[in-house]
Amino acid sequence: MASIENEKQSLSQAEASGLLSRLGAYTKLSGPGWLQSAITLGGGSLASSLFLGVLAGYSLLWLQPMAIVLGIIMLSAISHVTLSTGQSPFSSINNEINPVLGWGWAIATIMANIVWCLPQFSLGTAAVTQNLFPALNNTGGKVLICASILGTAFLVVRAYDKGSSGVKLFDWILKIMVGIVVISFFGVVVKLSLNGDADWGKIIGGFVPNFSLLTQPADVYIPFLEQTGEFRNFWETKIIGLQQDVMISAAATAVGINMTFFMPFVLLRRKWGREHRGLAKFDLWTALLIPYVIATSCVVIAAGTRFNGKPDSAYNNDGTLHANLEKGYLDLATARAHLEWEKGKFQSLAPIQQDAVIESLPLADQQLAAMLVKRDAFNLADSLESLFESKAFSHYIFGIGVLGMALSTIIILMTINGHAICEILGKPHSGSTFLGGALLAGLGVLGPFFWQDAAFWLAVPTSILGFTLIPVAYLSFFLLMNNARVLGRERPQGATRIMWNGFMLLSLFVMGTAAMYVAWNKSWGAIPFGKIALITFGILMLIGHFTLKNKKLSKKLEGLEMKVGRLQDKISDS
Numbered sequence: 278m279a280s281i282e283n284e285k286q287s288l289s290q291a292e293a294s295g296l297l298s299r300l301g302a303y304t305k306l307s308g309p310g311w312l313q314s315a316i317t318l319g320g321g322s323l324a325s326s327l328f329l330g331v332l333a334g335y336s337l338l339w340l341q342p343m344a345i346v347l348g349i350i351m352l353s354a355i356s357h358v359t360l361s362t363g364q365s366p367f368s369s370i371n372n373e374i375n376p377v378l379g380w381g382w383a384i385a386t387i388m389a390n391i392v393w394c395l396p397q398f399s400l401g402t403a404a405v406t407q408n409l410f411p412a413l414n415n416t417g418g419k420v421l422i423c424a425s426i427l428g429t430a431f432l433v434v435r436a437y438d439k440g441s442s443g444v445k446l447f448d449w450i451l452k453i454m455v456g457i458v459v460i461s462f463f464g465v466v467v468k469l470s471l472n473g474d475a476d477w478g479k480i481i482g483g484f485v486p487n488f489s490l491l492t493q494p495a496d497v498y499i500p501f502l503e504q505t506g507e508f509r510n511f512w513e514t515k516i517i518g519l520q521q522d523v524m525i526s527a528a529a530t531a532v533g534i535n536m537t538f539f540m541p542f543v544l545l546r547r548k549w550g551r552e553h554r555g556l557a558k559f560d561l562w563t564a565l566l567i568p569y570v571i572a573t574s575c576v577v578i579a580a581g582t583r584f585n586g587k588p589d590s591a592y593n594n595d596g597t598l599h600a601n602l603e604k605g606y607l608d609l610a611t612a613r614a615h616l617e618w619e620k621g622k623f624q625s626l627a628p629i630q631q632d633a634v635i636e637s638l639p640l641a642d643q644q645l646a647a648m649l650v651k652r653d654a655f656n657l658a659d660s661l662e663s664l665f666e667s668k669a670f671s672h673y674i675f676g677i678g679v680l681g682m683a684l685s686t687i688i689i690l691m692t693i694n695g696h697a698i699c700e701i702l703g704k705p706h707s708g709s710t711f712l713g714g715a716l717l718a719g720l721g722v723l724g725p726f727f728w729q730d731a732a733f734w735l736a737v738p739t740s741i742l743g744f745t746l747i748p749v750a751y752l753s754f755f756l757l758m759n760n761a762r763v764l765g766r767e768r769p770q771g772a773t774r775i776m777w778n779g780f781m782l783l784s785l786f787v788m789g790t791a792a793m794y795v796a797w798n799k800s801w802g803a804i805p806f807g808k809i810a811l812i813t814f815g816i817l818m819l820i821g822h823f824t825l826k827n828k829k830l831s832k833k834l835e836g837l838e839m840k841v842g843r844l845q846d847k848i849s850d851s
Contacts, residue, residue: 288552303559309543310564312689313352313536315451317345317565318458318572319397319686323679324653325527326573330580331652332520333495335476338483340527341573342566347784348532349561352540354754354781356557359541360549361767366541367700369763370753377821378753381814383701385749386538387717390694393533394687394721401426401683402725403653408676419725427722430687434715437692438707454685459568461678462575474582483577490520497586498648504641511616512645515609519649525795528788531569537750539693542706551767580657588647590656602650609646610635687721694718748789755781 287302322341329337358366370379405422406414413422437447469475494502494516502509544557584590591602598606614634615623623631638646657675698714699706757763758777769777797807 284553288556299555300559303556304563306556307560307564309356309540309547309557310560310562311448311452311455312543312692313532313540313561313565314455314568315685316533316536316539316689316693317531317569318455319393319400319682322527322531322569322573323400323576323682325523326576327580327653327657328519328523328651329527330577330582331584332516332523332649333490334497334581334585335479335483335578336487336490336495337524337527338480338574338577339486340524341531341577342484342570343486344528344531345566345569347787348536349566350780350784351537351751351754352532352561352565353558354758354777355537355540356544356561357554357767357769358754358757358764359544360551360554360557361764363545363550365545365700366753366757367538369757369760372825373760373763374753374756374825375818375821376825377814377817378749378756380701381749381817382534382538382753383697386535386697387694387701389533389535390690390697390718391720393535394690394718395724396721397683397687397690398423398426398721398724401680401687404676404679404683408672408679423722423725426684426687427719430684430691431712431716431719433688434691434695435712438695438711451685451688454681455568457681458678458685459572459575461674461681462572462579464674465579466575469579469582475578480578490517491524492517495520495585498645501641501645501648505639505645508613508616508642511613512642515612516645516649525791528791532747534747534750535690535693535697537747537754538697539689542696542700546706576657580652583657584648584652586648588644590652591647591650598647599656601653601656602647605650606646607635609649610638610643613642613646614638687719690721691715691718748785748792751781751785751788755785 284306288306290298290302326341329340355366358369362369367379367383370376370382402419402422406418410418412418433447433450436450466475470477494513498512498516502512505512544553547553549557591606592598611623611631614631617623617634623634626634692715694717695711695713695715696706698704698717699710702710704710755778758769758781759774761768768774793811795807797811
């Protein structure tokens, strides 16, 4: 208790001493932003950043910074609400906004934690077996790796649960991991620059927003498309679809729905209050924004430099495809080959005949298929061998960075799940319930064994799933920031309120529109699953709205009845 009072006193003194003192105090006391960095710099960010570079080179460098800024706006809003009220937003949303929003937020968070842990364990295992210790690339080795990752993550989460000293240790471990990730990928870009491979004119231009890739292929594909003749439309549609998907998934991995749930409890656990509101916002804009932008941009730059517009990068020196790219290449090439045959005729061919058809495709079609195949961290590390003049060195750099990404994200996902389980059960956020909730997310340890074929790219579809749930949280925060019953005098007023609402509405519009588009067009086989889910959720929202309205009306009537009763008692007494 004494330490938190000292913090408040230090912040008050810094506020009175000017900007430099305030910045110094903020830097010293930062913490929650680093935890958010640890979760967002995970497998989804790496996978999306890699494919952004593969597909569009430097042209989409602006996307992830824009997405993280929109997310930070909403995280700042929920920090303001939490620190102003000193209460969990979960109960505020249920009691004042809409219980469907509150419970949807919590349930979606738990689902996201469990699902997103699966690719993180797969990613960490792939980093060790492909980049660091290939000798462990067997069932026994994977069991050992998964057990080590889960054990390490649980020990760190347990330290967090132990209290103030454990929380400080927790903070430092996550800061070190984030630092390792950033340094690993930054070192690659420095080396590319020194070698003259990185075009900094185009890199700087890539940070200027350009939405044309939502509707048209990147310029690098035009020379190849011009050689595809009557099949140009097939490839254009394929490229635009991939560009749209990876742009959405990249935006989704910036701030996930579980990050929004985690932020309030990080602040409450630290016993932060109104005095910490400026610190919380500073922490987000520095400890979250800067590492995320540096790390993801470096991956995009590296992938764009080595892969974009370079079909040869899909092949070994002997002219054969990289083993992990064969399936992706064959899927694209087979889809293209189908177009030259009547319906069902291609499938009736013998496998050797199908292979012959694919091998006889025009060069431009083969090159496009090779360029559009999703690469992973192993491919990027492999492509850097000549740059670093050492296979071991290039693989170790990326292996350590990727493992750091996976482990830090697993730790935070488990921590978030502990908080989420405690919150919905109404239990204290500590002890056996918290640790049990954390271990529930740890079931992701099974990922490498159940989805071996998807080891690395599980992150992308998972991100799209999470993306469709983000507006649930954003709408809740917007309504909370404008609710006088929740915030009272702490609700922003005048120009400040206009500014808050403007930025929040921008975030809600951009993310909500994209999420609606993704969900509406998602199907489960022939079933329009996305449409059904959205309509169902809308109906539940209406039910929740009227249920809460009736509940509030009942409470008012009860209050009036009590007043009438007291008045009658007074009259009868007189």
